[in-house]
Amino acid sequence: MDYRHPRYCWPRAPYGYYDYPMKKGLELAEAYIPYQQYTTSLSPMEALRAGTMFPELVRPYEKKGCEGGKADESCSR
Amino acid sequence: MWVYEKKLQYPVRIKNPNPKMAKYIITQYGGPDGELAASLRYLSQRYHMPIPEAKAVLNDIGTEELAHFEMVGAMVYQLMKGACPEEIKMADVGTYFADHDNAVYPSTGTGVPFTAAYIQSKGDPIADLHEDLAAEQKARATYENLIKLADDPDVIDPLRFLREREIVHFQRFGEVLQKVREYMESKKYF
Numbered sequence: 401m402d403y404r405h406p407r408y409c410w411p412r413a414p415y416g417y418y419d420y421p422m423k424k425g426l427e428l429a430e431a432y433i434p435y436q437q438y439t440t441s442l443s444p445m446e447a448l449r450a451g452t453m454f455p456e457l458v459r460p461y462e463k464k465g466c467e468g469g470k471a472d473e474s475c476s477r
Numbered sequence: 478m479w480v481y482e483k484k485l486q487y488p489v490r491i492k493n494p495n496p497k498m499a500k501y502i503i504t505q506y507g508g509p510d511g512e513l514a515a516s517l518r519y520l521s522q523r524y525h526m527p528i529p530e531a532k533a534v535l536n537d538i539g540t541e542e543l544a545h546f547e548m549v550g551a552m553v554y555q556l557m558k559g560a561c562p563e564e565i566k567m568a569d570v571g572t573y574f575a576d577h578d579n580a581v582y583p584s585t586g587t588g589v590p591f592t593a594a595y596i597q598s599k600g601d602p603i604a605d606l607h608e609d610l611a612a613e614q615k616a617r618a619t620y621e622n623l624i625k626l627a628d629d630p631d632v633i634d635p636l637r638f639l640r641e642r643e644i645v646h647f648q649r650f651g652e653v654l655q656k657v658r659e660y661m662e663s664k665k666y667f
């Protein structure tokens with residue numbers, strides 16, 4: 401087992417990392433964000449509430465509070 | 478030039494003053510990862526973008542950041558307004574109050590005034606777009622920290638909206654990065 405292999409040192413290796421030569425168009429030392437594909441849109445009211453009209457971009461943040469104001473394991477930090 | 482609409486992008490209606498929360502939130506007004514810095518960064522970088530789509534995205538997002546700057550200013554103002562000097566002293570916001578009363582001044586929570594040193598306009602579109610992607614992540618992280626510090630739903634709600642916008646901006650900058658890279662690649666061969 402080669403622990404220097406990206407499979408072992410990265411929880412999630414970038415796309416195409418394992419199968420060099422990489423997928424067409426992907427190069428080393430470049431950052432990639434996939435293009436968004438249009439699917440459907442939220443209604444104007446839903447979009448205002450969500451902060452985006454694109455359901456695939458909705459990434460709500462769940463706040464985990466500290467029980468009783470104490471910083472223990474129940475605290476999100 | 479700009480057309481101004483006399484309303485906020487997302488409503489801010491905070492009923493209870495909370496000077497301590499104002500002190501936390503003001504960093505998104507005049508701090509290193511704040512909305513003013515974001516706006517000036519994108520609006521300054523747009524000139525040297527090599528393709529019209531990139532100029533347009535920086536222009537649009539830079540404009541939207543101004544609307545966020547306005548929302549954050551409204552939040553700070555509403556949180557400071559009506560707080561009595563005793564509350565301000567209790568919340569340890571006396572140093573700010575001494576300089577600014579309950580006015581909104583672009584600074585960090587610890588009173589460091591806004592500076593353009595928070596931003597760069599490098600002239601290299603790829604380098605600048607990477608800064609923009611990082612800026613969106615840092616703003617998202619700041620909003621998450623602020624949500625952790627807040628317990629008033631009137632405060633959390635607009636913070637949640639602003640955080641989601643950073644995610645959308647990140648996606649747009651990522652798409653622009655790819656388009657700019659493809660354009661620069663195509664210029665190498667033709």
Ligand SMILES: [Fe+2]
Binds near residue numbers: 515613616642643646
């Ligand atoms: Fe943003």
